[in-house]
Amino acid sequence: MDLLTLSLIGGLLALDGTSVGQFMVSRPMVAGVLTGWLVGDPVIGLLIGGILELYFISIFPVGGAEFPEGGPPTVVAVAVGTTMPGPAGVAFGVALALLLSRVGSVSIRLLRRATGRLVPDPVRSGVTPARVVWAHMAGVGLDLVRGFLLTLTGIWVGLGIAPQAAGAWPLGMPGTLTLLAIGASIPAGAFVGSLGGWRKRGVLFMAGIIGFLLASIVL
Amino acid sequence: MRTGGTFGKVSVFLRSFLIQGSWNNRTMIGGGFVFALLPFLRRVFKGDEEGFQKALHRHSEHFNAHPYFSSLALGAACRMEEEAEDPEEIRRFKSAVRGPLGSLGDAVVWVGWRPALVLGALTLALAGAPPGVTVAFFLIGYNVGHLTLRIWGFKAGLERGKRVGDSVRAARFPKIADTLAAAGVFLLGGLVGLAFGKALDVFSWALLLLALTGGVWGIWLGSLVGQKGWRWSFWAVFATLGVVFLAGWFG
Numbered sequence: 214m215d216l217l218t219l220s221l222i223g224g225l226l227a228l229d230g231t232s233v234g235q236f237m238v239s240r241p242m243v244a245g246v247l248t249g250w251l252v253g254d255p256v257i258g259l260l261i262g263g264i265l266e267l268y269f270i271s272i273f274p275v276g277g278a279e280f281p282e283g284g285p286p287t288v289v290a291v292a293v294g295t296t297m298p299g300p301a302g303v304a305f306g307v308a309l310a311l312l313l314s315r316v317g318s319v320s321i322r323l324l325r326r327a328t329g330r331l332v333p334d335p336v337r338s339g340v341t342p343a344r345v346v347w348a349h350m351a352g353v354g355l356d357l358v359r360g361f362l363l364t365l366t367g368i369w370v371g372l373g374i375a376p377q378a379a380g381a382w383p384l385g386m387p388g389t390l391t392l393l394a395i396g397a398s399i400p401a402g403a404f405v406g407s408l409g410g411w412r413k414r415g416v417l418f419m420a421g422i423i424g425f426l427l428a429s430i431v432l
Numbered sequence: 433m434r435t436g437g438t439f440g441k442v443s444v445f446l447r448s449f450l451i452q453g454s455w456n457n458r459t460m461i462g463g464g465f466v467f468a469l470l471p472f473l474r475r476v477f478k479g480d481e482e483g484f485q486k487a488l489h490r491h492s493e494h495f496n497a498h499p500y501f502s503s504l505a506l507g508a509a510c511r512m513e514e515e516a517e518d519p520e521e522i523r524r525f526k527s528a529v530r531g532p533l534g535s536l537g538d539a540v541v542w543v544g545w546r547p548a549l550v551l552g553a554l555t556l557a558l559a560g561a562p563p564g565v566t567v568a569f570f571l572i573g574y575n576v577g578h579l580t581l582r583i584w585g586f587k588a589g590l591e592r593g594k595r596v597g598d599s600v601r602a603a604r605f606p607k608i609a610d611t612l613a614a615a616g617v618f619l620l621g622g623l624v625g626l627a628f629g630k631a632l633d634v635f636s637w638a639l640l641l642l643a644l645t646g647g648v649w650g651i652w653l654g655s656l657v658g659q660k661g662w663r664w665s666f667w668a669v670f671a672t673l674g675v676v677f678l679a680g681w682f683g
Contacts, residue, residue, distance in 0.1 A: 231452050231455060232450065232452055232453045232455070233449065233450055233453065234449045234450075235452075235499055235500075235578075236571070236574075236575055236578065237546065237570070237571065237574050237575070237578075238571070240550065240570070242550065242553060242554065242557075242566070242567065242570065243567050243570065243571060246563040246564070246566070246567045247567075249563065250563075255563040255564070256563060258563065259557060259563040259566060259567075263554055263557060266550055266554060267554070268662065268665055268666065268669070269662070270547055270550065270551070270620070271654070271659070271661050271662050272662050273538060273542040273543050273659075274542060275534075275535075275538040275542060281662070281666065304673050304676070304677070305673075305677070307669070307673065308669075308670055308673040308674065308677075311666045311669060311670045312670055314666070315666065325455060325456050325457055326456070326457070328454050328455065328456040328463075329456035329457055329458045329459075331454065331456075332454050332456055332458070332459055332462070332463035332492070333463070333492055334458070334459075335489045335490075335492045335493050340466070340485070340488045340489050340492045341488075342470055342474070342488070345463065345466050345467055345470060345488065345492065346467065346470065348454055348463055349450070349453050349454045349463055349464060349467040350453070351454075352453050352454035352455070352456075352463070353450065353453040353454075356453070377681075378677055378681075380680075381677050381678075381680035381681040382676070382677060382680050383676065383679065383680040383683065384676065387631075387634060387635045387636070387639050388639065390631075391635070391639050391642055391643045391646075392669075392672065392673075392676070393669065394627065394643055394646075394647060395642075395643065395646030395647055395650055396650070396665050396668060396669035396672070397650075397665065398646065398647040398648075398649075398650025398651045398654065399650045399651075399653055399654040399657075399661050399662075399664050399665035399668070400654060400661050400662050400665050401620055401624070401650070401651055401654060402650060402651035402652060402653060402654020402655040402656075402661060403654040403655065403657060403658055403659065403660075403661025403662065404547065404616070404617070404620060404654070404661075405617055405620065405651070405654075405655055406654065406655035406656070406657075406658045406661070407543070407658055407659055408543065408613040408616065408617055409613065409617075410655070411655060414613075414614065414617040417614055417617045417618045417621065418617050418618070418620065418621040419621060420618060420621065421617070421618040421619060421620065421621020421622035421623075421624070421625060422621040422622070422624050422625035422628075423625060424621075424622065424625065425555070425621070425622035425623070425624075425625035425626040425629065426625035426626070426628055426629045427625075427629075428625075428626070428629070429625070429626050429628075429629025429630060430629055430632070
């Protein structure tokens with residue numbers, strides 16, 4: 214799969230994140246599998262996307278809050294991660310995606326500033342139908358370009374570092390997954406804390422653990 | 433009564449999928465709101481250029497709501513424009529609904545519906561479902577709820593106009609949000625239990641003990657820091673992965 218096609222997919226997923234539809238195709242799990250299919254390894258795509266999904270679980274884009282972006286960074290993570298051996302690819306892909314998700318967040322902030330200058334201001338200037346449509350579609354177009362560039366740059370930089378990083382990862386898959394699971398436990402705790410806290414939800418959380426643990430042992 | 437016609441209303445509904453296209457800190461989704469209403473307003477104010485200009489002005493002002501729930505405000509605005517409601521009344525209505533439509537949508541969709549479906553899909557994947565089934569489960573399940581909400585909201589807005597609050601109250605969204613949040617927490621626990629059960633067969637006891645100890649500490653820390661938890665985990669994990677890579681590089 215070539216760089217430009219993957220970057221275009223990154224751009225389209227960026228649109229799904231906020232500007233168009235929000236059908237959740239841009240969720241890390243979906244973006245991971247989609248990219249995995251395109252590069253020939255949907256299982257690794259699901260693994261990387263699923264891990265990232267856990268890191269994103271406690272992020273609620275309420276009001277005008279800034280939040281890390283999931284879609285394009287996951288495309289980068291899977292596209293780059295699948296070029297490396299299993300555990301190194303997963304670790305490097307996740308690290309790259311976490312960093313790029315923050316870069317994506319900053320780029321969204323800049324996009325919103327730029328769009329603020331484009332949309333008609335009913336207090337200061339005239340609002341014409343042409344201006345409304347132009348400003349709105351320009352906002353959508355800028356978001357597409359932003360996602361495209363973020364993915365393109367991420368893959369380009371990632372592929373440049375990947376050959377050096379591939380041999381440097383000392384852990385096997387169990388050690389890698391343990392490390393990433395410990396990291397994911399922080400947003401998991403934040404998720405329970407945000408949804409009513411332990412007094413209200415602790416019993417349900419424990420019931421889930423015990424029930425599914427027993428099921429996995431028995432079945 | 434002036435009318436925007438069926439085509440105008442369908443256009444508004446379809447354009448509502450792009451309502452956040454020009455999201456900005458000044459008018460938030462105000463630009464998207466007027467963009468969505470544009471074809472409808474053209475029909476309602478056919479032959480009344482001054483009325484059309486004033487309508488464009490009032491609907492391009494600051495507005496914000498959850499994107500799915502904004503269809504409710506769009507539907508109600510269509511009804512109010514058709515009924516030639518007082519412009520100040522329309523402004524007051526939009527000001528009154530933007531807070532509740534935002535917080536309800538956040539609670540029902542972002543905090544309830546989406547995490548529950550994500551965790552359900554991940555549980556399915558961990559239980560052995562192939563990637564295609566996992567993604568299909570999430571996308572179909574999520575978007576059935578998403579589209580139902582958008583369609584219901586737009587219809588309720590069109591039918592009830594400025595009294596659309598009655599429909600929202602009758603739908604008992606806070607109760608739905610609470611049930612979904614409970615389901616999400618249960619499924620998160622389930623995911624942890626299932627992952628641990630799977631790891632029992634593959635991981636060494638040392639790694640299991642490390643995962644258990646680190647996981648308990650992480651969950652405790654996360655519940656303390658709450659909504660800021662993701663920032664902690666992002667930087668902590670990024671730094672840890674970087675250190676391990678460097679250790680491997682030099683070691």
